[in-house]
Amino acid sequence: MTRKSRRMMTIAGLGSILAVAVGLVLYALNDSIVFFYGPTEVIEKKIHVGARLRVGGLVKVGSVVRPSDRMVEFVIGDGNNEITIHYNGLLPDLFREGQGIVAEGRLEAGQRFAADTVLAKHDENYMPREVADSLKKQGHWQGEGKPDAKAGSKP
């Protein structure tokens, strides 16, 4: 086999694998990325029911209820609008009323949200970045204080 034909074969092989990989990446990016919205954005952007997304906000104090022994329901808000989330599973350690959380799942009618994951991935000093940004956008951001203090100051 000559040098030239060897090079052609290498390039062809290289190209086909790269093409497959690019195809896979584009397909997967189209199909499996999840957008994050705050409660107000969900309304403003008219997100259709059934869409898979992440929502985040502050857990409304006093809103956490357990309709059955495995189900938990709570309301998150960004100061202007609210979403009711129901979740069948264990809440993370850092889940607290008054604090920021992010939930991933599907939007249902009537500002309800069926979560399959609830994340509270922040340490004791700050809240999830997305939630902080969303609060800033809604004009309810109160600085990176202790979340406990914030919970006390927010109704």
Place this chain on the structure above:
Amino acid sequence: MTVEWGHFALILALVLSLCQVALPLWGLAGRDHALMQTARGTAIGAFLFTLLAFAALTYAYVQSDFSVINVAMNSHSTKPLAYKISGLWSNHEGSMLLWVLILTLFGALVAMARQAIPLPLLAAVLMVQGGVSSAFFAFILMTSNPFLRALEVPAEGRGLNPILQDPGLAIHPPLLYIGYVGFSIAFSLAIGALIHGRIDAVWARFVRPWTLLAWSFLTLGIAMGSYWAYYELGWGGFWFWDPVENASLMPWLAGTALLHSTVVMEKRDALKVWTILLSILTFSLSLIGTFLVRSGVLTSVHTFASDPSRGKFILGILVFFIGGGLTLFAWRAHALRQGGLFAPISREAGLVLNNLMLATMAATVLIGTLYPLVLEGISGDKISVGAPFFEATMLPLFLPLALLQPLGTALSWKRADLWAAMQRLSWAFGFSVLVLCIVLYVTRGGSVLAPVGAGIGLWLVLGSLADVWLRVWRAKAGWVVNLSRLAGLPRSAWGTALAHAGLGISLIGIAATGWGTEVISTVGKGAEVPAGPYRLVLEQVITRNGPDYRETIGRFQVYSDQQKLGVIEPGKRIFIGQTMPKTEAGLMTIGLGQIYASLGDFQADGTVSLRLYWKPLVVLIWGGALVMAFGGFLSLLDRRSRIAAPRKARQLHGDAA
């Protein structure tokens, strides 16, 4: 005073690193061998001073000297000694100090190694190392100084983040950093070769042991981190495709490719330009990983930094070294002459395919990790790219790679007979397919991916064993002769086989997650919950004190039929100085499987929510990684990859294949 001495030592280490750049550069420019020689001394000196700085900070941690801000923020006087020490690298400043300690250690090792690297190349290598360490010393001293004193000394420290107080954390970062930073040697050797303008099979022999060392440690580090996340985060998963995990996976994939391409270069003098590029890219991915984790662009449990000046500084380092390396490559690569021709069906071609797949996988992970950051920067949209993306892209690349791997090792160099190779492996393949069919039948109705994954894993294991066996087995020789030939195989042959078998073992473990069970329920005293073939009974709920925490646990008896197997105690801990509780999973290993229990909130009526898994063969995931790393270390002990020159080159006889 010790702390000030440490600070001073760190500044001296920076000065020495700058000398490590300037003097050899001057020496290279003037072809002055004496000046080139200074690179050794300065590299060793920089390491010793960094060690001094590190020791000083460790002393401050052990003494709980809260006048040092870093200690006050991350330690507490009641911590057990081991966690006082590991607290040092649980935070941004301390972990960067560990990073440069390991970086300078590698520089010093190269300076002291008895590899016969020609002096100009060695000087260039140490110069590049000095450049990288100077940049990171400056970064630490200017933006992340761990030696700063507080104006007002607090009476007590703020304590270590509880999820970080764990034996896993104590050893995970050092292992991972040895891996990350070890690739810097491959990078420096590549830059040195480009400056030098000469590269041949001997160069590959220099780069290989360092890459092997870094790769083996990185494998251990990733496995350790994965196991830590598994039992510590309480979600029962072993890999979350979190950007921080991806940051370690990218250099691992590129480093794996590099290991394979250096083999081609060493044996056949081919793939030179690609190997040089890969050396640059692998360390670049390590730097990108450091940037992602250390700059605070991500928010995740691993990110401790949230200061934008740090991000910009690391980004500057990143752009300078990656950009500089690639520019030099573009400018000089044509000067490297291509060697060894090979046919499309040959060991080389197989390894090219391997490199292509691994590099594509690394690129895919990079895209998936950076895409959300880029999109947010451009459009402000916030998205998350998670497991579904990575599973959809990585599986179609990984499974064919794994399927073809045993075949690749059975091919001969230069020109191979594919049919003969397939015949040699036929029984291994046949047996794997047979097992696959049996498993498919037994688990019919379940997921197809799990049996296929396990089948491919088994094929990898059997293929590796077959490779070793076929190298020595001669039908006419007796068993005794064959066995002695087996013992006489070079260690690198065993290392290769073990690393590939380890990958297969991990794959079987990962596939077996498809056969696990998960139960979520709320349990009270006396409640019985099934976990796969076992069942658990909640005996009682206990609240008790640990050394520096208070915990509430549920004590569960584990039964198999009527037989008691033991007790597991998942619970929640509240550490002194912290307000948030932390979930402690309860684990019981039965054979190769594990029962995994994690508790949710305790309710007012005395019940508690429980998440209970039965995970068959789960231990294989990390066991396989250990086997892989062991294979790497074994190859490192091979005569050919000795870092020190062999005193007496013993003639090994078995390498007949």
